[in-house]
Amino acid sequence: MLSRRKRTITGKPVAKHVPKIKPSKARKIIRRFHLLIQKRRVICNKLRCDIVENDEEANAINIENFFRKNKTLQEDFNKGKKSRRPNPRLEELLVHVQSIEHSQQLCQILGYICGEIEEDGGLQNYQFASTVGQDSNRGGDSSKQLVKWCKELGVDKALGMNALELGSLSAKNHISVCGLFNPVVRIDLNSNDTVNIERQDFMKRPLPKDESQRFDLISCSLVLNFVPTPLQRGQMILRFKQFLKCNKKTYLFLVIPLPCLTNSRYMTKDRFNEIMHALGYRKIRFKEAKKVAYWLYELEQSENTMCSSQNMNQFAKKAKLLDKPGMNNFSITFPNRQPSHQGIYTTTKPLFSR
Structure with missing residues (x-):
């Protein structure tokens, strides 16, 4: 029988203490962190200061080297870094940083951003907040919906299916423990569990050499919306x-914040489905929750589903679908390519080849 004591008679905790924060605070931390790194990216592009996506250690070194070469701007950077928080004037400049061209102002805002990231624990604090968002006790594990759909479709462990999970935060979520997929390959740009989750950028993951290196399912939950452009x-x-297997049923599970689809000038649920259909995916499940949208797509293996130049070139540029105050600019575009002699959509790399 388990002890109800919180501590043993020697005063030691019965169970390891796991720090927790409220989901509302976790969401606030996540939103703020992504706002800061987005604005930092804009400023560094204007200042021509090298910035690396998802590598905070490298960025700190690059920014330090930049000011070592531009000592006249160092004072403005330090001034912003030491400013009290929140600073109403700098918060206003932060929001409108895209329209600012004055180097001294940009450096002050950059210092303000870097100071806040350091004070708040930076990437480590963000990852902790993200993990809280996936806490199964709070219903935040999006793969729970995936597993439910897979069972409805008759997916069974006897089928021997494997899966690739992008942006993985835990090796104990539903996709990992349900038993339907073996193995589950988990990757994340900034893994906080390098034993179970490989630190890797999906865009730099080596392409499969054969069928054994491909997957029956790819899970991409709340990743696409954080890709910069x-x-x-x-x-x-x-x-x-x-990365999906050939000549058999394969699936793609996507989770995207609802505002990216319902409050964007350039994207709607219908347009997103049009994009996926043009790429050869068939929607087999969809759910709209309070804050996110879930999709499960099946990749059609027919030759007729190959992407034509005409199909994909229509998505080469952003198309304004709505325009109201307070809307965001989330969108998805594709390289504008020319058709081959056979009329098949081609690129310099075999992006569509199966």
């Missing part, structure tokens, strides 16, 4: 196909 999002979606 519309074209990079399109390139990520294109790359999924190269």
Whole structure:
């Protein structure tokens, strides 16, 4: 019988203490962190300071080296870094940083951003908040919905299916413990569990050499919306196909924040489905929750589903679908390519080949 004591008679905790924060605070931390790194990216591009996606250690070194070469701007950076928080004036400049061209102001805002990231624990604090968001006790594990759908479709462990999970935060979520997939290969740009989750950028993952290196299912939950640009999002979606097995049923599970689809000037649920259909995916399940949208797509293996130049070139540029105050600019675009002699959509790399 388990002890109800919180501590043993020697005063030691019965169970290891796991720090917790409220989901509302976790969401606030996540939103703020992504706002800061987005604005930092804009500023560094303006200042021509090298920035590396998802490598905070490298970015700290690059920014330090930048000011070592531009000592006249160091004072402005330090001033922003030491400012009290929140600073109403700098918060206002932060929001409108895209329209600012004055180097001294940009450096002050950059210092303000870097100071906040350091004070709040940076990437480590963000990862902890993200893990809280996936706590099964709070219903935050999106793969729970995936497993439910897979069981409805008759997926069984006897089928020997494997899966690739992008942006994995835990080796104990539903996709990992349900037993339907073996193995589950888990990757994340900034893995906080390098034993069970490989630290890897999906866009740099080596392409499969044969069928044994491909997957029956790819899970991409709340990753696509954090890819920096519309074209990079399109390139990520294109790359999924190269990692899915040929000549059998394969699946793609996607989770995207609802505002990216319901409050965007350039994207709606219908347009997103049009994109996926043009790429050869068939929607087999969809669920709209309070804050996110879930999709399960099946990749059609027919030759007729190959992407034509005409199909994909219509998504090469952003198309304004709605325009109201307070809307966001989430969108997905694809490289504009020319058709081959056979009329098949071609690229310099075999993005669509199966």
